[in-house]
Amino acid sequence: MTTFPKSVVIVGGSIAGLLHGVFLKRHGSDVTILEQDHSAIRSSHNAGICYGPSVQEFLRLYDDTNIQSCQAGVITKLAYRQNIWSRDTDIARHLTSWGVLYRILRANFDGLSSEAVSAPPAPRAGDGKANYWSGKKVTSLLKTDYGLLVGFVGDDGREESCTADLVIGADGLHSTVRSLVQAPVVKEYSGYVSWRGSVCEVDVSVETASYFQDRTVLGLLKRTYIVCYIIPPDSASLVPGTRLINWTARHIHTNTVPSGLVCDEVWKEHLAEMLPLVPPHFTELFLKTKNPFVTKVNDALCSQAVFLDGQVLLVGDALATFRPHFALATEHAARHCLGLGRVWRGEMALGLWEKESLNYATKIWLGSRVMGAGLLRGWAEFLLIAWKYVVLFARSKLGT
Structure with missing residues (x-):
C-alpha cells in the first residue's frame, strides 16, 4: 500500500504550495516550503479570488482556525454597457481575498499570527513538522541515493541545500522546478x-x-x-x-x-x-x-506532471496557468492536492492522477481561451479556439 512521503520540499509558498503543505503536514509528512519572496508574510495587493467545492472540502477537513474565509455570492448579475440592471443568473461563487486565504493556510501550516488569525491553532496529534523559509531561490535539483537534493540561495547570497523524499513544484507561471526538470510546456x-x-x-x-x-x-x-x-x-x-x-x-x-x-x-x-x-x-x-x-494575462500548459520516477511533481499554476475568466486557479490546486491524497492512500495510481490532472487542465486551458477570445479578441479567434475545444472534448469522450 502506498504511503505518504516522510519528507517533502515544496517550492513556492503561495496558495498552491500552502494547500499541499497543510495537507501533507496533517498526514504526518515533514514539510519545508521554499519561497522566493523575501517577506515573512506575502503582500496580497487586495487581490480577489473565488473557489469551489475542492477548496471547501479541503478547508472542512484541514482548517482549524474557525475563521470564515469567504463572502458567498448569491447571484451573478450581467450589466450591458451603460445599463445598470440587465440580467440575473444562478451562478454563485465563494468569494474571498488572496490575503485572507493565504493567512488562514499559513496559520494552519506554520502557526503564523496575523491580523486575520491572531491566535493560530495548535498542531494536531500526528502532524508532521512544518517550515516556511522566505527569501530562498531554488537553483538546482539532483537525484541522489539519499533522496532529492534541492539547492537554493538565500537573500544573503549564501548557497544552501536540503534533501527530501518528494519535491513539489508549486511555483507558478514562471516555475523554476518546471525548468529544472525540463518539462514540456506551452506558454x-x-x-x-x-x-x-x-x-x-x-x-x-x-x-x-x-x-x-x-x-x-x-x-x-x-x-x-x-x-x-x-x-x-x-x-x-x-x-x-x-x-x-x-x-x-x-x-x-x-x-x-x-x-x-x-x-x-x-x-x-x-x-x-x-x-x-x-x-x-x-x-x-x-x-x-x-x-x-x-x-x-498569460497562460501555460504542461503535458507532463510527474518526473524523476514520481519524486518530482508539478501542481497548480506550475502545471497549468489559466487565463482568469473562469477563476479556477485555486480550485485547480486543491484538486491536485486531494487527488494526490488518493494516490498516497493507495486508491489511485500516480499515472492515473497525472492523466486526470492533464485532461482537466487542458479542458480549462482551452475553455478559458475560448471565453477570452469571445469577450476580447473577436469572432475569428473565438471560432478557431472554440473548434479546438470541441475536437479536444470529442477526443476525450472517445478515450483518445
Missing part, C-alpha cells in the same frame, strides 16, 4: 491585461455599495469586460462597511505595472476611455480607486 501571452483595484465600502455612496451587495457584477462592453465583487480585507472582516469592493477590467494591452507604479497620466487616459461606457456605479468605483495596477 503564451494572451495579448490583453487586467486593470485591477479595490475600494472600501465606506468610501463609496450608499447606492453604489448596495448595487454590489451580495452579488458578482459582470459588466459587458465592446471587447472589454469588468468583474466586481465584495471581498474581505486582509483582516478577514466580513462586517459591512469594512469590506472591499474589488474590480477587474480586461483590456487589450502589452505589459504589467505593479500596484503604486501606474503613471497618473496613463490611469487618467484609461479612465477617459472607460467612463463614458460604464454604469454610474462603476464610474464611482474607478474614480475612488487610489492604487490601480496592471497585470499581464
Whole structure:
C-alpha cells in the first residue's frame, strides 16, 4: 500500500504550495516550503479570488482556525454597457481575498499570527513538522541515493541545500522546478491585461455599495469586460462597511505595472476611455480607486506532471496557468492536492492522477481561451479556439 512521503520540499509558498503543505503536514509528512519572496508574510495587493467545492472540502477537513474565509455570492448579475440592471443568473461563487486565504493556510501550516488569525491553532496529534523559509531561490535539483537534493540561495547570497523524499513544484507561471526538470510546456501571452483595484465600502455612496451587495457584477462592453465583487480585507472582516469592493477590467494591452507604479497620466487616459461606457456605479468605483495596477494575462500548459520516477511533481499554476475568466486557479490546486491524497492512500495510481490532472487542465486551458477570445479578441479567434475545444472534448469522450 502506498504511503505518504516522510519528507517533502515544496517550492513556492503561495496558495498552491500552502494547500499541499497543510495537507501533507496533517498526514504526518515533514514539510519545508521554499519561497522566493523575501517577506515573512506575502503582500496580497487586495487581490480577489473565488473557489469551489475542492477548496471547501479541503478547508472542512484541514482548517482549524474557525475563521470564515469567504463572502458567498448569491447571484451573478450581467450589466450591458451603460445599463445598470440587465440580467440575473444562478451562478454563485465563494468569494474571498488572496490575503485572507493565504493567512488562514499559513496559520494552519506554520502557526503564523496575523491580523486575520491572531491566535493560530495548535498542531494536531500526528502532524508532521512544518517550515516556511522566505527569501530562498531554488537553483538546482539532483537525484541522489539519499533522496532529492534541492539547492537554493538565500537573500544573503549564501548557497544552501536540503534533501527530501518528494519535491513539489508549486511555483507558478514562471516555475523554476518546471525548468529544472525540463518539462514540456506551452506558454503564451494572451495579448490583453487586467486593470485591477479595490475600494472600501465606506468610501463609496450608499447606492453604489448596495448595487454590489451580495452579488458578482459582470459588466459587458465592446471587447472589454469588468468583474466586481465584495471581498474581505486582509483582516478577514466580513462586517459591512469594512469590506472591499474589488474590480477587474480586461483590456487589450502589452505589459504589467505593479500596484503604486501606474503613471497618473496613463490611469487618467484609461479612465477617459472607460467612463463614458460604464454604469454610474462603476464610474464611482474607478474614480475612488487610489492604487490601480496592471497585470499581464498569460497562460501555460504542461503535458507532463510527474518526473524523476514520481519524486518530482508539478501542481497548480506550475502545471497549468489559466487565463482568469473562469477563476479556477485555486480550485485547480486543491484538486491536485486531494487527488494526490488518493494516490498516497493507495486508491489511485500516480499515472492515473497525472492523466486526470492533464485532461482537466487542458479542458480549462482551452475553455478559458475560448471565453477570452469571445469577450476580447473577436469572432475569428473565438471560432478557431472554440473548434479546438470541441475536437479536444470529442477526443476525450472517445478515450483518445
